[in-house]
Amino acid sequence: MSTDSAESGLSLHHITVRFGGLLALDDVSLRVPPGRVVGIIGPNGAGKTTLFNVVSGFVTPQSGAMTLDGKPFRARPHQLIRHGLARTLQGVGQFDGMTVLDNVQVGPRSENDAWAALERCGIAEHARQFPKTLPYAKRKRVELARALAARPRILMLDEPAGGLDTDEIRWLADLIRESECTVLLVEHHMELVMSVCDEILVLDFGKPIALGAPAEIRSNDKVAEAYLGAAA
Numbered sequence: 202m203s204t205d206s207a208e209s210g211l212s213l214h215h216i217t218v219r220f221g222g223l224l225a226l227d228d229v230s231l232r233v234p235p236g237r238v239v240g241i242i243g244p245n246g247a248g249k250t251t252l253f254n255v256v257s258g259f260v261t262p263q264s265g266a267m268t269l270d271g272k273p274f275r276a277r278p279h280q281l282i283r284h285g286l287a288r289t290l291q292g293v294g295q296f297d298g299m300t301v302l303d304n305v306q307v308g309p310r311s312e313n314d315a316w317a318a319l320e321r322c323g324i325a326e327h328a329r330q331f332p333k334t335l336p337y338a339k340r341k342r343v344e345l346a347r348a349l350a351a352r353p354r355i356l357m358l359d360e361p362a363g364g365l366d367t368d369e370i371r372w373l374a375d376l377i378r379e380s381e382c383t384v385l386l387v388e389h390h391m392e393l394v395m396s397v398c399d400e401i402l403v404l405d406f407g408k409p410i411a412l413g414a415p416a417e418i419r420s421n422d423k424v425a426e427a428y429l430g431a432a433a
């Protein structure tokens with residue numbers, strides 16, 4: 202079976218989300234083929250996290266639909282892993298009363314998978330510690346390991362570079378590049394986005410204003426105006 206037929210992977214079709222009078226996502230369509238790294242960028246408030254929340258089932262769109270491998274997909278947060286999706290949260294979202302290992306193993310993840318993810322993230326030596334005792338960058342790795350321990354087909358990373366230094370971001374870029382799964386990446390760190398993504402969707406006030414390879418996005422005037430110009 203082909204892994205990249207027109208229907209394989211995750212697709213969003215004309216997703217619209219309103220919060221009261223605010224249009225948070227305005228007719229957003231996106232195809233995320235298997236094995237690709239797809240970035241979602243845009244200024245603060247553009248709708249990036251809302252899009253993640255739609256895919257994860259935390260937000261129900263007013264209109265639009267999703268498909269996974271061509272079949273209708275309606276996410277529910279507690280069933281994400283069953284569908285092969287896992288997500289990190291912005292910042293660090295661990296349970297402070299549980300060890301790193303227990304945090305990584307939370308939900309339907311096996312201890313073996315948890316250890317493999319801890320090794321992959323270079324934090325196995327901290328497995329028996331409590332997250333609070335670790336520096337911020339290590340806690341971000343715990344968040345990543347928790348997602349990886351679910352052995353997702355689609356890994357959703359919400360601002361994984363936030364608060365990290367250059368070396369940590371380089372490590373993260375390698376992890377994303379070497380990852381065997383599909384990656385959806387919401388991130389403000391342009392260098393990381395441009396260096397790891399196959400394709401980038403740019404949102405501005407909930408509207409998709411560009412979709413393309415990093416080089417196309419870099420030279421897109423609308424993007425420069427809406428985002429890169431604002432960030433410069």
Ligand SMILES: Nc1ncnc2c1ncn2[C@@H]1O[C@H](COP(=O)(O)OP(=O)(O)OP(=O)(O)O)[C@@H](O)[C@H]1O
Nearest residue numbers: 220223224225243244245246247248249250251252
């Ligand atoms: N639950 C909610 N209720 C009301 N408004 C919301 C809610 N969630 C998000 N919004 C609004 O929707 C818009 C999009 O927010 P969202 O968090 O998706 O943007 P973002 O691109 O992720 O921003 P940032 O880069 O700052 O994280 C914002 O104006 C935000 O205030």
